[in-house]
Amino acid sequence: MHPSVILRILGVLLAVFSLASLPPMLVAWIYNEPEITLFGYTFLVTLLTGLGCWLPFYRTRYELRPRDGFLVTVLFWWVLSLFASIPFLLMDAPALSITDAFFEAMSGLTTTGATILTNIETLPRSILFYRQQLQWFGGMGIIVLAVAVLPMLGIGGMQLYRTEAPGPIKDRKLTPRIAETAKTLWYLYLAITIACAVAYWVAGMNAFDAISHSFSTVAIGGFSTYDASIGYFDSSLIEAIAIFFMVISGMNFALHYFALHDKDPLYYFKDPEVQAYLGILLGVSIVTVLVLQYTGVYTDWDALRYGLFQVVSIATTTGFGITDFSLWPIFLPLLLFLTSFSGACAGSTGGGMKVIRILLIFKQGSRELKRLIHPNAIFAIKLGGRAVPDRVGEAVWGFFSAYVFVFILLELAVLATGVDIVTAFSTVASCLNNLGPALGEAAANYQSLPDAAKWFLSFAMLLGRLEIFTLMVLFSPMFWRH
Structure with missing residues (x-):
């Protein structure tokens, strides 16, 4: 283990992350908000700390080993969350404790979407934009972005990519070079985000809300600029757009790449994980809609509208809301929570255990049943x-x-x-x-x-x-x- 290399990498990553304070500064300037100073302080503190970690070791040349990759990844997420909490600590209202500020920052960067804030729409636009932006950076993983930069600095990034990439099979690369893989993922991520923002804007959101919600939709984060979340807009069209982008963001981004590269949409239907993923969404949605109708909570159309949206939002671990599903009858709230354990697909921006793991566990269980009937037979999991x-x-x-x-x-x-x-x-x-x-x-x-x-x-x-x-x-x- 090389402490000098680890500090050097942390310094580079912090210096890169300091740039995240610039877009909120621009928003504060556009809306003439005093928070422009707050983000200026955050930028300087983060940048100077990063340079302070990097400069003493900038000539160090070592390839990252697996142990170094694990340590850098974990340290960076903790350190990043600490520095990301600075704007929340410095803002005047509401006054947050260190615990609350760190919780909000960690929730944003990990795309969890849990919040301690209330009356969100009264917050300055720059703070609102910053929250959404945290989720967008966390969605694909800022370390994957850094992987594209590290090789230029003489530090290999493969070990960082392996520890950051979700799913049971972590060595699949879209391109021969890991830096090119990271860049490809981010270009794809950016393109889907832009498409989502444009769709929201055309559907009736203003430009600020469209961009902000596209960040948290594609990142499968769930932060919103309103307490009522997507329900604030009360628009079936906006909800349909959200469902579409939540579903595709919950799929493996490598699959999107290959489908676009080869111009073959059948990739989605051939992939067993996507088949299971869509099957789970469809099955839970049918059960939810039928229960909502049977119990008389909603009429036919509203049962479909609210049921489908909340199932997709919870199952993909996005967390948007258009109604309070915790008040739904009998087993529905628990069903939705249990569905979130399977989560989205490996290689997506979603959380949970990943559908591929649930699918493999199911297939292994099925194999054990077969072995009980045919003890001497050999069954392969496919x-x-x-x-x-x-x-x-x-x-x-x-x-x-x-x-x-x-x-x-x-x-x-x-x-x-x-x-x-x-x-x-x-x-x-x-x-x-x-x-x-x-x-x-x-x-x-x-x-x-x-x-x-x-x-x-x-x-x-x-x-x-x-x-x-x-x-x-x-x-x-x-x-x-x-």
Whole structure:
């Protein structure tokens, strides 16, 4: 492990992240808001700290090893969240504590969407834009962006990409060079964001809201510029646009690339993960709509409108809302939360355990049933007609076990802070799955939770964003041995 290399990389990444303060400064200037000074301070502090970490070691030349990649990734998300919280700490109203400011920043960067803020529409436009922008950067992962820069500085980025990329199979590259892969992903991410913003604007949003909501839609983040979220607009067209972009943002971005590159939309229908993903969305939507109709909560059209939107929003771990689903009858709120555990596809901006893992677990369970009937037979697990290596299956089961174990520990920890069991279950599930909305005391927002609970939940957000093992490996004694 090379501390000098790690500090050098952190310095570069912080210096790059300091540029994130410039767009909100421009918004503050356009709307003549005093927050332009606030973001100016944030820019200088972040930039100077980054340069301070980088300059003493700028001549250091070492290739990142796997252990270095894990440590840099985890440190960067914590450090980044700390510096991202500066604008929330410095703003006049509402006055936030360090805990609340860090929670909001972590929630934004991990695209969780949980918030401690109320009366959001009264906040300055620059602060609103900054919140949305945090989610946009966090969506694809600012470290993936940095991977495109690091090779030019003499530092390889493959180990960063592997620890940041979601899903059980992490070595798939769109192009031969990792830097080109990162650039390709970001160009695609940017193009989808622009398309989403234009669609929102054409549907009736003003330019500010269209851009802001496109950030959180494509990032599958869920932050909004209004307390009522997408429900503020009360527009079926806007909701349909949101559904479309939430669905495609929940798919593997590599799949989008190959479908566009080869001009073959059949890629989506051939991919077993997408088939399972769309099947889950369709199945849960049908159940939800039928229950809403049967219980008389909504009429036929409204049941379809509200049911479909909330299922897609929760299942993809976006977290937008057009109604308070926590008040829905019988098992529906729990069903939606359980659906968020499967989340979106690997290689997407979504959270959860990823559909590919759920699909593999299902196939392995099916194989064990077959073995009970035919003990001597050999059954291979296949996806898309190809056998899945046993090592991948073992990794999936290991991840699933760790996910459940961590969830139980975090729920007990939050319960120990004095929170009721419904609130503890839903907030931990929401933060670990990078979802946002919760039940119980946190149904509206997380403001009323104890500070200790907010720190546990911030930790859960990072665990979910880095998919458990990237962070848990740092707690292994073997990791620190030479």
